[in-house]
Amino acid sequence: MKRLGTVVAGALLLLASACAGPQENQEAGTDRSTSASAPTSSAEPDRQPARTPPAGGQPVTSQQLDTTALPQNYPVLVWTEDGGATVGVVAQEGGCGKASVEVPEQTDAQVVVTMIETVPATPQNCTMDLRYPKITTELQAPLDDRKVVLRAEQRKR
Structure with missing residues (x-):
């Protein structure tokens, strides 16, 4: 009976280690996989939503941004579309x-x-x-060289 318990424990350990493969966090764009066969690509904009604008979006440079009112570690990504008439941001919710x-x-x-989290x-x-x-x-007029001041707040509904 003792030997059966050892075999079962070994099988459970083997099963647990097989299930604990590489983890991937696609939302944050972090690939923790160390497998040599894992595909890599430097141009996957939709895999890193907090770091890259959507297809067709033009990033707003950091010199054009005022982020002093944002909480520490808040994601910062701003872009324009439609010739600057639309501004986009990455917000945070949880x-x-x-x-x-x-x-x-x-x-x-x-x-x-x-950016509001309700x-x-x-x-x-x-x-x-x-x-x-x-x-x-949408903006009233294209962004052009205007500064973008980013703020974040939380509201209760």
């Missing part, structure tokens, strides 16, 4: 939260973009994940 964007101010010098007003059971949705909004 669990029961839902991301959206507002443009409360547009002047000749700057465009203020507020969360439930009452406590709920929610997952503990973070998501980085790409959200776009």
